[in-house]
Structures are given as structure tokens and as C-alpha cells.
Amino acid sequence: MTLLHRFDIHQPASASEASQMLAGYGDAAGVYAGGTELLLAMKHDALQYDHLIDVKVIPGLDSIELHDGRMEIGATATHRSIERSALVREHQPVLAELESQVANVRVRATGTLGGNLCFAEPHSDPATLLLVLEATVTAEGPGGIREIPIDKLIAGAYTNTLMPHEILTKIVVPCARPDQRAAYVKFQVHERPALGLGLWLETPDDGRTLTRARVALGCVCPFPSRAPGAEKLLTGALVDAEQRLPQAADTIADAADLSDDHEGSSEYKRHLIHVFLRRAWHKALHNKVTAQ
Numbered sequence: 001m002t003l004l005h006r007f008d009i010h011q012p013a014s015a016s017e018a019s020q021m022l023a024g025y026g027d028a029a030g031v032y033a034g035g036t037e038l039l040l041a042m043k044h045d046a047l048q049y050d051h052l053i054d055v056k057v058i059p060g061l062d063s064i065e066l067h068d069g070r071m072e073i074g075a076t077a078t079h080r081s082i083e084r085s086a087l088v089r090e091h092q093p094v095l096a097e098l099e100s101q102v103a104n105v106r107v108r109a110t111g112t113l114g115g116n117l118c119f120a121e122p123h124s125d126p127a128t129l130l131l132v133l134e135a136t137v138t139a140e141g142p143g144g145i146r147e148i149p150i151d152k153l154i155a156g157a158y159t160n161t162l163m164p165h166e167i168l169t170k171i172v173v174p175c176a177r178p179d180q181r182a183a184y185v186k187f188q189v190h191e192r193p194a195l196g197l198g199l200w201l202e203t204p205d206d207g208r209t210l211t212r213a214r215v216a217l218g219c220v221c222p223f224p225s226r227a228p229g230a231e232k233l234l235t236g237a238l239v240d241a242e243q244r245l246p247q248a249a250d251t252i253a254d255a256a257d258l259s260d261d262h263e264g265s266s267e268y269k270r271h272l273i274h275v276f277l278r279r280a281w282h283k284a285l286h287n288k289v290t291a292q
């Protein structure tokens with residue numbers, strides 16, 4: 001059995017103190033939130049730290065609040081607390097629904113949204129949806145506080161763009177408006193999703209015309225990304241846009257640079273994209289913007 005090496009846990013009182021601790025211990029320190037990825041990686045010697053900076057104890061870093069039409073979700077809010085949040089259910093129900101389907105209840109009760117985004121494991125759900133919702137994140141570190149668009153946070157498999165000693169502090173998600181529809185669909189056989197697809201549509205006349213569309217694909221590629229070519233095809237009169245779904249699915253697949261691997265051939269993944277784009281389409285158009 002693989003054992004964890006010995007380490008010390010430090011409990012900062014603020015994000016700024018956490019950042020100072022990281023700077024003080026240098027490469028020997030890492031940020032510790034729920035630990036669902038970190039402790040596994042440490043057990044397998046993929047990561048080694050003598051000092052863990054426990055950000056879960058920072059007061060208020062797990063809060064979920066509404067400010068100026070945007071939800072501010074603290075980085076240490078767990079998947080479970082987001083799933084159950086009345087605020088999220090009311091103002092962005094598609095995110096609450098996604099969170100209810102992450103992993104299993106034990107992981108959801110411990111794992112945090114911030115940890116999920118920072119770890120950037122390719123087979124994850126939230127970033128793909130957050131891309132079409134045009135979320136941003138806030139980070140705090142030696143250089144102060146800065147906002148990062150979600151598409152600039154994840155740079156590759158297991159790679160984020162946080163600066164040294166920076167802590168992710170919150171995820172800011174615009175609230176849904178009545179003229180918007182969104183859906184997240186995924187395909188999962190094993191423990192983690194094999195494909196995730198987020199779709200967001202703006203329809204001022206209740207589904208007859210689509211003025212804007214956003215679509216993002218995750219899990220079949222090293223990191224999730226939007227597909228601008230497909231987004232153009234999914235705007236205009238609804239009946240016309242619907243006919244272009246196969247073309248849009250091919251555009252998404254082409255942009256994803258699919259390859260053959262243990263999860264299937266590139267042709268199989270292309271087929272999944274066709275199936276799941278159509279599913280997301282119907283789901284988004286039928287999704288209510290606010291929870292019942």
C-alpha cells in the first residue's frame with residue numbers, strides 16, 4: 001500500500017496570509033482544499049509537499065453571494081454546497097444541475113469548485129459549462145487581486161495559469177436572464193466523464209430566433225474550449241440553425257483535434273459529439289431559466 005509522506009498543515013486566516021505562507025515555504029508548499037485530488041497525487045508521488053496550506057479554514061472563502069447580477073462563489077465552496085444552494089438553483093440552475101452530477105456524494109461533499117478548476121484534470125465537468133456562461137475567476141497573490149476570464153485559467157492538462165504563490169479566491173458566474181437558455185450534457189461510463197458539452201443560447205423571442213450561441217467541449221481534449229465556428233452556425237432562425245446541427249457538430253469535432261485512445265477512436269468521439277450536441281440543443285431549449 002502506498003503511504004503519504006509526512007507533512008505539516010498550516011491554517012491561514014486570509015487569502016493574503018495563505019499567499020505569504022506559500023511564498024515563505026517555496027516549492028515545499030502546496031495549496032490544500034478538499035484534498036480529493038491532491039492527497040491522491042501525493043500518495044502516488046506525483047506531487048510532493050512538506051507543507052500544505054489549508055485554504056478551507058479561511059473565513060468566507062466558501063460563501064455563495066449575489067452581487068450586481070452575478071453570483072460570487074468562493075473557491076472553497078464544495079460541489080455539494082453549490083448543488084444545494086438556493087441562490088445557484090434560482091439564478092443559474094444549469095450549474096446546480098451539473099454539480100449534482102459530479103462524481104459521487106462523498107467527493108462532492110469534500111471536493112471544491114476551486115480545487116477542480118485549479119487541478120485542471122481533463123476529465124472534469126465545471127470548466128466546460130463555465131466557459132459558455134462566460135464566468136471569470138479572481139485570484140489573490142503577491143501582485144494583489146486580479147480577475148481572470150475562465151478561458152484564460154486553464155492552459156492544458158493539469159496546468160493552470162495562476163502565478164507563483166497565487167490563490168484562487170472566487171468564481172464569478174453571470175446570472176441567467178429570461179432570454180437565455182443553457183444546458184450541460186455528458187457521457188460517462190467510468191469514474192470520470194469521457195465527454196462534456198456546454199451550450200448557451202440567447203433567444204429574445206422565446207425560441208424562434210437565436211441571436212447568440214456559445215458551445216464548449218471538454219474531456220475528449222486536454223482542456224475544454226469554445227468552438228466559435230460552430231457558434232456562428234447555431235445562430236439565426238431556429239429552424240435553420242437546427243438543420244445546421246450536424247455541420248456544427250463536425251466543426252466542433254474538427255476544432256477539438258480528436259485522437260484515437262483507450263476511450264475510443266476519433267470517429268467514435270465525433271459520433272458522440274453529434275449525439276450530445278443534439279441532446280444539449282433540445283435540453284437547452286426546454287430548460288427553464290429559473291428553478292421552479
Ligand SMILES: Cc1cc2nc3c(=O)[nH]c(=O)nc-3n(C[C@H](O)[C@H](O)[C@H](O)COP(=O)(O)OP(=O)(O)OC[C@H]3O[C@@H](n4cnc5c(N)ncnc54)[C@H](O)[C@@H]3O)c2cc1C
Pocket residue numbers: 030031032033034035036037038039055075076101102103104107110111112113114115116117118119123124125126162166167168169191192193
Ligand atoms: C472518485 C472521483 C470521481 C470524480 N469524478 C468527477 C466528475 O465526474 N466530474 C468532475 O468534474 N470531477 C470529478 N472528480 C474531481 C473532483 O471534482 C475534484 O477532485 C475536486 O473538485 C477537487 O477539489 P479539492 O478541493 O478536493 O482539490 P484539492 O485536491 O485540495 O486540490 C487540487 C489541486 O488544486 C490546487 N488548489 C486547490 N484549491 C486551490 C485554490 N483555492 N487556489 C489555488 N490552488 C488550489 C491544489 O494545490 C491541488 O493542486 C472526481 C474525483 C474523484 C476522486
